[in-house]
Amino acid sequence: MATTTLTLFLGVLALTSILSFNAEARPQPSDEDLGIVIGPNTGLDDDLGIVIGPHVSEDLDMVGPHTNLEDEELGTIIGPEFEIHKHDFPKDFIFGTAVSAFQVEGAKKGSGRGLTRWDEFTHMFPDKVERGDDADIGVDFYTRYKDDIKLMKELKTNGFRFSISWTRVLPNGSVRKGVNKEGVKFYNDLIDELIANEIQPSITLFHWESPFALEMEYGGFVDERIVEDFREFAKFCFENFGDRVKNWATFNEPSVYSVAGYSKGKKAPGRCSPFEVLNCPSGDSSEEPYKVTHNQILSHLAAVEEFRKCVKCQENGGKIGIVLVSHWYEPKDPNSSKDVEYARRALEYQLGWFLRPLTYGHYPAVMQKDVNIRLPEFTEEESEKLKKSLDFVGLNYYGAFFTTPLTNTNSSELSYTNDLGAKISPEQNHSPHLKTTSMGIVIYPAGLMNLLRHIQDEYKNPEIYIMENGMDEIDNGTKTLAEATNDYGRKEFIKSHILIMGKAIRLHNVRLKGYFIWSLMDNFEWERGYKMRFGLYYVDFNDNLKRHMRSSGKWLSEFLDSKESLHKCYFEGHREKGYAPKLFDTEYLDPDNWRLSYASDI
């Protein structure tokens, strides 16, 4: 009865707003509608929004974007419809797409680019990459970038996030060992072409491509010598591109680089201790992830110092930050104080590991206690500098995970994962069941709100850019073009996150400045190869890498086209007024496949 009344009430509100076309008068979902706090509040930690219920065990079911279904065929929309409008966002808000150099460029040979650790990883350990894929050709962005900029125009986006391949400009990692002029020209041309098309470039300096020469010389980021080499690379980029590029990030998802690369060994350089599940030729999961993080943070600091000294960057009004990934964590059983505690721990271990040093100058207290002498320390001088080293926080948000303490851990097997001690998975104890993407990420737009507000409250209300958000699907290249481009689930996924962002800005004054969708087009998804796809454009690997706009891309272009007024955002029923986009149980992750599972990156 209450539900019917609420639905009717929202229906009337919706109608009123359609008639008035007034952004402020439109019905806006309340926190509860969006599932920010689900179920009874136990008073344990409601500001983190990690109180949920009721709890009914259900089998894990995982889904991917549905193909071949039109909106009108849905017929099962439950709960309110919310409306989003581009005018709900500030005028200077950036709506863009994102890629990274290694995943799209190709042109490994014949372009003067030096080798990276990922080249070695894909070629030396093909068994660690789905189907043995490599990125030698990528999706040929290197030669097709002008046409790809036309795609960005077609989407009506005004921002593009990409990374600079360190070894494309400095093949051996440092200026004194030579500059690749062709590589510098490529990025200059790319930047100029973007600006000519009124698309703002946003550059990430390090998106996991460590120069192979430096890896051979001293082991890359595991050694502190990397800091001065990174400083030199950053300075080189600021000097060459800083007159035109305003938005810079030093590192992309440094936590994944440390954990997946040096604790679990599933991403390059593929290092881990012998007790880890994967067979790594060498490594030390107890110390290396912490050293690698420490050196990334000090490298960030070195780059920021250079950025502040770069006159043309300052004159150009440039800003510099870092791109951190964080999931939202919910306790598997909200009535278990341990599960609640481990949700909080997971957030500290993933986001706090970087954002605490970069805001307060020290690692999270919980990590100092657990990791103890294995956790490096900052000097007082470094701490002071770190506190001033961010102009903005870049956030990659894909979804949520559930937490419970790990059982059966062997206390002699020290690693990042065992220090955290949490089992992080999509397995959940409540009903209705929250759905997951094909990689096993729980689709939870409300988690974005929780995270934004957590960052606002806990980290001094910084400017924030969502540097990645998007939805994966598995496609071996066996779908028809119509199936491959009709990505209803992704469309609703993106809409629902845009809805959350608008609400965060309007109702909570979150200082959100931009939103970049991962990704412009399908590309090399690291150890998951090309079969895991994220693109607003489908790439046909059977037909000369031809790009085809998906329905998500079409929707985005309509949304961003100011002539369009209203866009309805449907949420699937969850407690009769749910917050997950409607999806269909058509594609399944193999939960035992460590390559595919996203939780195994944490």
Ligand code: NOJ
């Ligand atoms: C994280 C990374 O930054 C990006 O390289 C990756 O492709 C996407 N998220 C999707 O997994």
